[in-house]
Amino acid sequence: MVAFYLFGYDLRNFDFQLLFMNTLSAKENIQAIVKAIKAEEAKLRQKHPLLAHQNTLGMAILLLSLGAFIGVGTLYYFAIIPAWLCIILAAIAASISHELEHDLIHKQYFSNQPFLHNFMMLTVWLMRPNTISPWYRRKMHLHHHKTSGTEQDLEERLVGNGIKNPFLRVLVIVDGLLGLLINAKRFSKEIKGFSFFKVFNAGFPVTTAYFAILYSVIVFHLVNLFMPLEVNSPVLLLDVMAVFEFLMVVLIVPNIVRSSSLNFVTSSMHYYGGVNNMLEQTHVLTSRLFAPFNLFCFNFGHTHTIHHFVPNQPFYLRQMISKKVLEVMKKHGVRFNDFASIKQANRYQAS
Numbered sequence: 001m002v003a004f005y006l007f008g009y010d011l012r013n014f015d016f017q018l019l020f021m022n023t024l025s026a027k028e029n030i031q032a033i034v035k036a037i038k039a040e041e042a043k044l045r046q047k048h049p050l051l052a053h054q055n056t057l058g059m060a061i062l063l064l065s066l067g068a069f070i071g072v073g074t075l076y077y078f079a080i081i082p083a084w085l086c087i088i089l090a091a092i093a094a095s096i097s098h099e100l101e102h103d104l105i106h107k108q109y110f111s112n113q114p115f116l117h118n119f120m121m122l123t124v125w126l127m128r129p130n131t132i133s134p135w136y137r138r139k140m141h142l143h144h145h146k147t148s149g150t151e152q153d154l155e156e157r158l159v160g161n162g163i164k165n166p167f168l169r170v171l172v173i174v175d176g177l178l179g180l181l182i183n184a185k186r187f188s189k190e191i192k193g194f195s196f197f198k199v200f201n202a203g204f205p206v207t208t209a210y211f212a213i214l215y216s217v218i219v220f221h222l223v224n225l226f227m228p229l230e231v232n233s234p235v236l237l238l239d240v241m242a243v244f245e246f247l248m249v250v251l252i253v254p255n256i257v258r259s260s261s262l263n264f265v266t267s268s269m270h271y272y273g274g275v276n277n278m279l280e281q282t283h284v285l286t287s288r289l290f291a292p293f294n295l296f297c298f299n300f301g302h303t304h305t306i307h308h309f310v311p312n313q314p315f316y317l318r319q320m321i322s323k324k325v326l327e328v329m330k331k332h333g334v335r336f337n338d339f340a341s342i343k344q345a346n347r348y349q350a351s
Contacts, residue, residue: 026277029279030279032332034310036325044320055116057314058104062097062124065127068089068093073250073251086249086254088257090251090254094254095258097128100315101121101128101137105134108313121134121135125206126206129252130176130255145311148270149272149348150272151190152192153272156267158183159173160263160264161266161346174256176259184196213248213252217248217252220241261293265290266297267346268285268290269282269285269304271283272345273345273348274349279334283337285302285336299322306321
């Protein structure tokens with residue numbers, strides 16, 4: 001028993017991991033994590049030579065996800081699958097296109113071939129029409145890496161990060177346009193260079209069409225509850241609404257599911273306020289409570305923190321190395337499932 005005691009402390013209950021972490025500076029912990037990520041990537045690339053064909057892999061994943069997206073819509077059109085299954089499968093396919101867009105923003109595919117690069121950028125935008133232009137988002141996202149955890153991080157604040165009121169937060173998470181309208185005045189005061197019209201116009205014409213279809217269907221059916229529009233409307237209007245309702249199932253609602261899940265996960269795992277270094281920008285969401293949401297954003301909660309340490313890495317590599325890298329992150333001070341921060345509007349609280 002004596003061996004378990006030293007200077008009056010019970011070594012059986014001593015947290016050696018915490019002691020190890022505290023003996024290193026934040027910079028040293030960050031360097032250790034970055035080194036581990038790059039080492040795991042190097043091992044994978046050596047083991048799987050196919051990973052060297054990054055452009056080909058990116059294009060193949062895009063075409064497969066696009067094919068799945070169109071295929072699911074076709075099955076629904078011919079009444080082979082029900083609407084609910086179409087929505088779920090289309091949302092999953094669209095979540096892959098989001099990861100590809102993220103990689104494209106960091107120029108992971110065809111960076112020296114503008115035509116193919118921009119083709120991929122346009123395709124992932126069309127698959128996710130409720131987002132702003134990926135060319136505009138590139139500026140916003142790179143700014144996010146520089147300002148993560150501060151009031152200047154427009155990208156995260158647009159999806160609910162830092163909002164304490166739960167009702168307002170849900171509204172912003174589900175409907176980006178309403179969130180932009182509600183927060184425009186506040187953002188104008190707090191975020192340097194913010195312009196409502198720049199962000200709003202960054203969605204033209206794809207996002208503009210998305211919201212036009214969404215609100216047209218909502219308004220039509222709300223009015224139809226009190227006035228028999230389906231009986232009195234011209235045939236052309238009813239034909240247009242039939243097309244819009246089809247698009248609601250195969251494109252609009254799947255992206256509401258996808259973006260709401262992503263916005264909930266990302267706004268929960270990014271800190272807002274109290275951030276001093278990269279260790280404090282995010283925590284990792286591995287809780288089973290987030291599993292349904294991670295399903296529709298391609299496991300974002302598990303892997304996005306890796307991206308903060310090494311941005312220039314394809315999304316599929318992050319998935320492949322995550323199991324080993326997350327162990328290293330925990331050892332070096334990255335937090336996991338910090339639900340207390342969500343209650344405090346995502347503020348990072350020092351231990």
